[in-house]
Amino acid sequence: MTLAAFSVLFAAVVAGYLLNRQAAAAIRTRGASLHSLVGFHAAYSALLVLLPGFVVILLWLMLQGGLIDAAVMGGIPADAVAADDDSAYRLVLAEIKSIARGQVFGTPEPWKIEAAERWTALYATSRTAMVVAVGLLSLGLLIFARARVSADFRARQSVEAIVLGLMIACSTLAIFTTLGIVLSLMFESVRFFQKVPVTEFLFGLRWEPQIAIRADQVAGAGAFGVIPVILGSVVIMVIALVVAVPIGLMSAIYLNEFATQRFRKLAKPVLEILAGVPTIVYGFFAILVVAPFLRGAGQASGLEVSPNTALAAGICMAIMLIPFISSFADDALSAVPRSLRDGSLALGATRAETMLKVMFPAAIPGIVGGVLLAVSRAIGETMIVVMAAGIIARLTINPLDSVTTVTVQIVTLLIGDTEFDNPKTLAAFALGMLLFVITLGINVLALRIVRKYRELYD
Incomplete structure (x- = not known):
């Protein structure tokens, strides 16, 4: 009907x-x-x-x-x-x-x-x-x-x-939806902090949220220190950005300035195909190809490598992020006024000098936007981390160890036997609120950077 x-x-x-x-x-x-x-x-x-x-x-x-x-x-x-x-x-x-x-x-x-x-x-x-x-x-x-x-x-x-x-109604709906999400996170986070001290959550060094929900269950007392979870997210994000940002920017520079039109028309669509690959495929690639290769390389060089490592997750996440960074950087470079490029070449600069000293600085706002989109994807990614890095929170910055991230812990806490008056379940909302605050801070920083460089090159 x-x-x-x-x-x-x-x-x-x-x-x-x-x-x-x-x-x-x-x-x-x-x-x-x-x-x-x-x-x-x-x-x-x-x-x-x-x-x-x-x-x-x-x-x-x-x-x-x-x-x-x-x-x-x-x-x-x-x-x-x-x-x-x-x-x-x-x-x-x-x-x-x-x-x-x-x-x-x-x-x-x-x-x-x-x-x-x-x-x-x-x-x-x-x-x-x-x-x-x-x-x-x-x-x-x-x-x-x-x-x-x-x-x-x-x-x-x-x-x-x-x-x-209609546009006003859609905008209003989007605003109220965002407000509802934030308020729901705040409300449940307040309930969590009534059971767990804020200082323990923000500065604790142990994350073991498994506690008994029913009387017949056997579990630990629970520890809700978020530092190991945040550290794991940072380690994987840094690995991904260290690999993805240089490759993405260099590929964008080459395609925009040095590649022939025929090669550009062929290479750019192929590169952007990576953006449409489901993340679970990257997860399978990580556990079937990247992780065994890292373990074999570690054994050959005498290093101890865990079955699940932050390095494997970071490398596969970097492959996923390269198209975003490359596409945004290429679009930003293409949007630079042609007069800047022609003027630089007319003054005797080489194409490489023109790109590095004129076009690239002028395109910084768009490039920063692409990098920050990659950061958001890296922070919010779950499937690759679950399959490649594990779900155990460890206080380590060693990329060869198993780590976990905020999003993985949110998923882990909200599956199975859950009751929404228990610290274990409410911890997921506290993690979500913390992730929201971190993302908001990154966006504010990005706006300040973009505004600064836009004023210089407008």
């Missing part, structure tokens, strides 16, 4: 577009002068029908589940679920939904079968009502948009107003 609702909406949009276009063209055929082009009249009808209908479908899908669940659970026997037992409430509701989908285990009570039938009937009624509501709304808006067509109707201004309102 959801597909049917979208189909009805799409048909109404197409019909409104064609009707208004035909009506506006007929007015112009009769010799009257239209205030706006025919296309604006058609676009006005399409937007007027599309946006409200789309919002109605989304709101309907968001609200129907909770309302139907409440209606179904309100009709079950009063003694079936205790009023204050949320776990039992959710368990019974899940069983009713399973019965409604035909997944019956054992012999359920008659009232559960009746509730499942009521749940199915309510969902069918809701879907049908959604299609009818979308159809009636679209029809009303289509008729209204058709009635607005006239020689004096300012369709262009109306279309621009609708598009402007």
Whole structure:
């Protein structure tokens, strides 16, 4: 039925577009002068029908589940679920939904079968009502948009107003989404710091968050010092940047200034293909190729190399980051005014001197943006680190040891048997908040660097 609702909406949009276009063209055929082009009249009808209908479908899908669940659970026997037992409430509701989908285990009570039938009937009624509501709304808006067509109707201004309102709504949604993410992290982080001191979290040297959640579990007392986790993230990020930044910048300089057009057209797409490779592929490459090679090289030279190493993860992450740095640097170099390059060459500078002393400094803002994008990818990468570097936090800067990162620990803490009133689970939100603060600091620093160099070369 959801597909049917979208189909009805799409048909109404197409019909409104064609009707208004035909009506506006007929007015112009009769010799009257239209205030706006025919296309604006058609676009006005399409937007007027599309946006409200789309919002109605989304709101309907968001609200129907909770309302139907409440209606179904309100009709079950009063003694079936205790009023204050949320776990039992959710368990019974899940069983009713399973019965409604035909997944019956054992012999359920008659009232559960009746509730499942009521749940199915309510969902069918809701879907049908959604299609009818979308159809009636679209029809009303289509008729209204058709009635607005006239020689004096300012369709262009109306279309621009609708598009402007849509952009404002999208911007507002993005702002509130970001605000919601930050507030949720802050709220859960405060709960964590009520159980674990801030000083222990920020300055502790042991990260062992495995503690008992239930009475029958066996686990340690738990240690939440974040220094080893942060250090592991820094080690892998530094290795990746040390490898990726020089290679990415040199490849961008070569492709932009010294390579032939034929080679550039071939090499740049091939280089950018690396950006589309899934990170799990890099993880497999790390554990099947890079890590065994490092272990073999270490044994040959008498060095002790762990099965999972920060070096293997950093090298594979660098391969992933090279296209980002190279592409951003190449675009930044291409955006430098041609007059700067020609003036430098006219004064007798070589192409290498022109690149290093004129074009590269002028392109610093764009290059910094590419490097910082690479830093963000390196900090937020999870799969490569899990497969190549491990999940054990160690206080070491040795690239041949096994380390872990913030993102890996967040994933590890939120899988399995979790309860959101336990320090182990809440630690994931504290790590997320710390990662957010670090990323925000990097972005602020980047803006200051970009602004400084932009003032010098504008």
